[in-house]
Amino acid sequence: MKIGKAGSIMLLAFLILFLFIPLPDPLFDVPYATTLKSDDGTLLSAAIADDQQWRFPVSDSIPAKLESALLLFEDEYFYYHPGVNPVSLFRAARQNFNAGKTVSGGSTLTMQTVRMALGNQPRTYTQKLLEMAIALKMELFHKKSSILKQYVDHAPYGGNIVGVSAASYRFFGRPPDQLSWAEAATLAILPNNPASIFPGKNQAAFLKKRDHLLDKIHNRGLIDKDELFLAKQEPLPQNIKPIPNKAYHLLYRAMGEGLKGKDIKSTLDARLQMAADKLVNEHSKSLSFNQIHNAAAIVLDIRSGNTLAYVGNSNASGTHGQHVDIITSRRSPGSLLKPFLYAAALDENLIAPRELLPDVPVFYKGFAPKNFDKEYRGAVPADDALI
Structure with a gap:
């Protein structure tokens, strides 16, 4: 009962x-x-x-x-x-x-x-x-x-x-x-x-x-x-394997754009991504002897517009801001335009590669552009001026 x-x-x-x-x-x-x-x-x-x-x-x-x-x-x-x-x-x-x-x-x-x-x-x-x-x-x-x-x-x-x-x-x-x-x-x-x-x-x-x-x-x-x-x-697994760490700057960019906690399917080509990553890091290593510690690369398919490789920064050792995504970082537009201006001037026969150009103080309606070191060098070859 x-x-x-x-x-x-x-x-x-x-x-x-x-x-x-x-x-x-x-x-x-x-x-x-x-x-x-x-x-x-x-x-x-x-x-x-x-x-x-x-x-x-x-x-x-x-x-x-x-x-x-x-x-x-x-x-x-x-x-x-x-x-x-x-x-x-x-x-x-x-x-x-x-x-x-x-x-x-x-x-x-x-x-x-x-x-x-x-x-x-x-x-x-x-x-x-x-x-x-x-x-x-x-x-x-x-x-x-x-x-x-x-x-x-x-x-x-x-x-x-x-x-x-x-x-x-x-x-x-x-x-x-x-x-x-x-x-x-x-x-x-x-x-x-x-x-x-x-x-x-x-x-x-x-x-x-x-x-x-x-x-x-x-x-x-x-x-x-x-x-x-x-x-x-088949042997049992003996240890824990590391998670891949390629294109992590793009990963964190996507997280910042609202895709945190998601499975992000990109247009990146895995083999090209690894090749670009290797090239950027090798080149950055050689530049480090000249105290240049950051480098980036982005590879695009010009037909589709898809991004095929995205290296936001090199993985150089030391504290040189390798976590910063250089691809999206703001920078002076003047420095970005110089190579295009130099190439256009050559193409239009306005200058020769080693032609001397004046590096002297100038004024444009109240604007006085200066070199980054605040100095002037007089006559400078065009390719040196680009550098």
């Missing part, structure tokens, strides 16, 4: 939660990193989110390998249950009872998504009921694919790495759609316990979990015996 009464109370509490607890809107109210990509989708640079998490903007889709690996590891019946899987809950309860402690939660991917959205609150029976109620409600208003995408975009991967896109670049240096089966399996198991299993930490347990998942992938017919063997030979 007491059990029946307790069960009725729990059922009533669950129904109240289901009816009156609203769904979080938005589901994840968190800041995102800003990413800059080339015209072919190559990641050029990224700026960390305001909360210092590498959480890339939400993705458009989930690669097939990653989805298969994730569902086989976390929630094989994801597309069949309504947000809560009674079989999994019963199995988890039995395992916990036999172990005398909590060893399994029985949560579906929908429930795990809700748990993350609610800020990973302490695990209690009341919290579990709340997560179940919101999970059931979420399944009524959101597609399965949308829920799964929310999970992979916000799953924890250890440290300050959040979401599969950031994890893929940090662990493998590639986007998720270019991962192998072994790499997809690695990313599928990491969110389960990122504090204990992490690249370079607990490698034996890490490898055992990955290979067990690869066996399941093989048993489901997704890879053959040879592919399974080769996948198991």
